[in-house]
Amino acid sequence: MSRTPAYAAELRTALSRAARGVDERELTRATEALVSRYRSVAPASAPILASRVHVAAYAAYRMPATHAALSRVMADLADRGLAPRSLLDLGGGTGAAAWAAAGAFDSLESVTVLDQVEDALTLGRDLVADAASPALRGATFRRAVAGAWPQLEADLVTVSYVLSELDERQQDGLVADAMRLGRAVVVAEPGTPDGYARVLRVRSALLAAGWTLLGPCPHSMECPLAQGDWCHFAARVSRSAEHRRLKGAELSYEDEKFSWVAAAAPGVLDSPTREAISGRILRHPLKRKGLVEFQVCRPDGTAGREVVSKKAGERYRRARDAEWGDALP
Numbered sequence: 048m049s050r051t052p053a054y055a056a057e058l059r060t061a062l063s064r065a066a067r068g069v070d071e072r073e074l075t076r077a078t079e080a081l082v083s084r085y086r087s088v089a090p091a092s093a094p095i096l097a098s099r100v101h102v103a104a105y106a107a108y109r110m111p112a113t114h115a116a117l118s119r120v121m122a123d124l125a126d127r128g129l130a131p132r133s134l135l136d137l138g139g140g141t142g143a144a145a146w147a148a149a150g151a152f153d154s155l156e157s158v159t160v161l162d163q164v165e166d167a168l169t170l171g172r173d174l175v176a177d178a179a180s181p182a183l184r185g186a187t188f189r190r191a192v193a194g195a196w197p198q199l200e201a202d203l204v205t206v207s208y209v210l211s212e213l214d215e216r217q218q219d220g221l222v223a224d225a226m227r228l229g230r231a232v233v234v235a236e237p238g239t240p241d242g243y244a245r246v247l248r249v250r251s252a253l254l255a256a257g258w259t260l261l262g263p264c265p266h267s268m269e270c271p272l273a274q275g276d277w278c279h280f281a282a283r284v285s286r287s288a289e290h291r292r293l294k295g296a297e298l299s300y301e302d303e304k305f306s307w308v309a310a311a312a313p314g315v316l317d318s319p320t321r322e323a324i325s326g327r328i329l330r331h332p333l334k335r336k337g338l339v340e341f342q343v344c345r346p347d348g349t350a351g352r353e354v355v356s357k358k359a360g361e362r363y364r365r366a367r368d369a370e371w372g373d374a375l376p
């Protein structure tokens with residue numbers, strides 16, 4: 048799997064073009080306000096992206112990270128044989144999931160992003176104006192509010208970093224809507240204990256409805272992670288100079304932690320070519336001389352240690368390249 052998402056550079060160029068003309072001090076203040084709001088994890092009684100400057104701040108400091116996380120997810124699903132022709136992104140904001148899907152799926156022909164904040168949709172539209180991907184360039188950005196989505200069906204529906212802004216009843220309603228509108232669904236959340244708890248709830252709803260899990264779990268039994276642990280992954284995001292300035296950060300990269308679940312409706316993706324994965328890597332692998340040690344979630348519903356030694360030949364060579372979040376080679 049490529050570690051640099053397709054279109055990351057193109058998105059970066061579009062983002063820096065969009066940031067021109069926005070007052071630097073206002074942008075910094077809005078970034079600080081968003082950072083502290085997203086830390087609080089409480090349902091929002093009014094849109095958090097409250098103005099054009101908040102939207103610009105979100106796009107500059109958060110979108111590269113949500114795009115990087117979603118790109119890992121989409122690449123994983125593409126490896127598993129998912130090839131959606133249409134994408135519907137609920138609460139899609141400035142379009143991070145659309146960029147990630149266009150980068151992973153050559154099959155993608157149509158993209159619709161729905162959100163309650165008009166300014167986010169306007170910026171999303173500006174960002175894709177010169178995109179190389181025809182699906183992205185032709186994307187529709189349309190205003191809609193959770194609970195009253197237009198009746199648009201799609202091969203893939205994404206709900207990315209939205210649930211934490213809703214109460215539990217609204218979260219359940221949004222997931223039910225995603226399942227009603229999509230043949231496959233991806234939900235991503237911050238890789239925190241409470242983000243994982245929300246993802247686990249979504250996983251239960253998907254399984255209760257008879258959907259087939261596509262990832263990250265290699266099984267549909269109870270999650271084996273012990274109390275105090277949580278299933279999450281990391282995507283590396285390179286920070287532009289603008290990004291570093293806004294966050295007052297020095298490092299040229301950050302690691303975005305995320306939790307996710309994806310599933311397909313009954314009858315979708317039951318092709319004989321789809322192979323079950325042999326495990327999911329839950330931590331950074333320990334690479335020592337002649338062996339690689341993994342913490343994995345296994346297809347039998349357990350989690351624990353797996354070692355691949357040099358004797359395994361080709362499997363060992365693939366194990367050396369494997370990373371946290373990948374399928375176990």
Ligand SMILES: C[S@@+](CC[C@H](N)C(=O)[O-])C[C@H]1O[C@@H](n2cnc3c(N)ncnc32)[C@H](O)[C@@H]1O
Binds near residue numbers: 110139143208
């Ligand atoms: C943290 S942002 C995530 C944006 C985008 N999905 C991403 O991954 O970068 C949450 C988005 O959900 C949207 N949202 C929250 N509640 C909503 C609602 N009730 N109806 C429609 N959109 C909503 C917000 O306007 C915002 O754009």
